Amino acid sequence: MSTRRDEDGSAAGSSSEARRVFRGAQLFDGESKARTGTTVVVRGDKIEAVTPDAAYGARPGDRVYDLAGKTLMPGMVQCHFHSHFGAFGDGVRAPALGLEAAPAYLSMLAAYNAELAVQCGFTGGIGSSNAHTIDVSLKEAIQAGFVKGPRYLAGSREIVTTGEYSDYPNNRTFFMNLGCTGLTYEADGVDGWRLAGRVESGRGCDVVKISASPGHGSMPVRDILCPTRDELRALVEAVHKNGKRVRAHAPSKTSILECARAGVDIIDHADRIDDECIEALLDHNCTVVPSMLWSExxxxxxxxxxxxxxxxPISEGFPETPAEARAKIRAVREDYEYTCRAMPEAARAGVRMVVGDDYGTPIMPHGDYIPEFELYVKKLGIAPIEVLRWATKNGAEAMGLGDRTGTITVGKQADLIVVDGDPLVDVTCLANRDNLRVILLDGRVMKDTLGA
Ligand SMILES: [Zn+2]
Structure with missing residues (x-):
């Protein structure tokens, strides 16, 4: 698109464009230890140079940003993005699954959430389950330039087996019985799962979401695999053949193992991860999205x-007695404490971890993305720099874009943010959007309050 323009009117990507020069920053490049006194030069959509301040040679027309006291880092990647979930209410009573409004309304909500994510410093996103092919449209609208949003992999409906835990009757009859496609796609049998993979990837979804086992968040984990092994493998093969990815809601040990071995690319939640799972995840280069904030x-x-x-008011909608509710909550607590012990082990072993959670569900508003980082630092004991690697380099790798973005490296696309403060010491400085002073996406200015 040659018509795309920055907010300040300058054309992005043209070789005659002035360089943006970020001087005197603490640089976190997405990978290595932070370096102070570093200059990063952006020209058009690319990072042209990364050099010590002293080695920078000014040119006429350079736009120079003095970043003393600030941190420059890659834009982050939100790896579990339900684009049209969320309600503008008190949060607690928000409907759970984003199916409460007409498709047109949900599409506008998705566009709103996509721009919000960018304004929170997320220049990449990976879709999770969504209805009405909204994610595919969202991605196309972002690419066409009339919706602001991150680089985006469109998610699919969630493939479920008939009658399983997430096959709610109201999934089929939402919104006054209009015959729209809902959030889930029921499939059974090897042929059915293969067809589901073909249908969803063929509709333009980049990541096909499947339901592999029940539990996580507000529901106890059950150690089963919902599809049969053959169903699972048929879907993965079909989706991969179309050059797309598979992600699985897989909290149980059995489902983590089976999904990893079947070649599922992204494992969501992985509550009951253990040594055997870690080995399988490493063997198959899987990405894990711990997404633990919802449980907390x-x-x-x-x-x-x-x-x-x-x-x-925020239970899963199944009738339960007070005693049943308390028993369920005890089981959820047990799962959660187990995950808190096991997840750091997996991270230490080298499993690729990324950030993202069920934002847009009750008590999880979109835009409130940083408490998840804080949870990993405080409750799991993960170093801030490691959580920031999850959020940047690892996220880009999970998108399959590790060679183009995710780190501040010469030749990569200019997806970067400038932060007032030091997120390597305190990740919570990222939570206040006023601290995000500059946001570049593909070299285009999404925000600039430094006014260089
Ligand atoms: Zn989800």
């Missing part, structure tokens, strides 16, 4: 709740 927030509300007085 759910337990924070559910445990002190007076279940005898009022049912929990």
């Amino acid at each position: 927030r759910f337990l924070g509300i559910a445990e002190p709740w007076d279940h005898d007085k009022t049912p929990l």
Whole structure:
């Protein structure tokens, strides 16, 4: 697109464009230890130079940003993005699955959430389950330039087996019985799963989401694999043949193992990860999205709740007695504490971890992405620099774009952010959007409050 323009009106990508020169920053390049006194030069859509300040030679027309006291780092990647989830309410009573409104409304919500993610410093995103092919349209609208959003891999409907835990009756009858496609796609048998993989990848989805086992967040994990091994493998083969990826909601040990061995690219949640799983994940170069904030927030509300007085408004919608609710919550707590112990082991062993969670579901508003980072630092004991690697380099690799973005490297696309403060010491400085002073996506200015 040659018609794309920065907010300030300058054409992006033209060789005559002035260089943007970021001087005096602390640089976190997405990988190595931070370096101070570094200059990063952006020309058009590319990173042209990364050099010590002293080695930088000014040219007439350079736009120079003085970044003393600031951190320059790669744009981040949101790896579990439900584009049209979310409601503008009090959050707690928000409907759970983003199917409460007409497709047109949901599409606008998706566009809003996509721009919000960019304004939060996320220049990449990987879609999770969504309805009405909204993700494919969202990606196309972003590429066409009339919606602002991150580099994006479009998610699919969630492939489920008939009658399983997430095959809610209301998935089929939402929105006053209009015959729209919902959030899930029921498939059975090897042929059915192969067809599902072909249909969803053929509709333009870049990542086909499947439901591999129940649990996570507000539901206890059950150690099963929902599809048969053959169903799973038929889908993965069909999707890969179309050059697309597969992601699986896979909290149980059995499902993690089976998905990794079947070649699933992204494992969501992985609550019951263990040494055997770690080996399989490493062997098959899988990415894990721990997405633990939802569980933490759910337990924070559910445990002190007076279940005898009022049912929990954010339960999964199945009727349950107070005793059943309390038993379920105890089981969720046990799963969660297990994951808190096991996930750091997996990270240390070298499993590729990324950030992203079920934003847009109740108590998880879109845009509130940084408490997840804080959780990994404080509760899991992961170093801030490591969490930032998950959010940048690892995210780009999970998108299959590790050679083009994710690190501040000469020749890569200019996806970067300038942060007031030092997220390598305190990740929470990323939570205040006022601290994000510059956001470049593909060299285009998405935000600039430094005014160089
Ligand atoms: Zn999800």
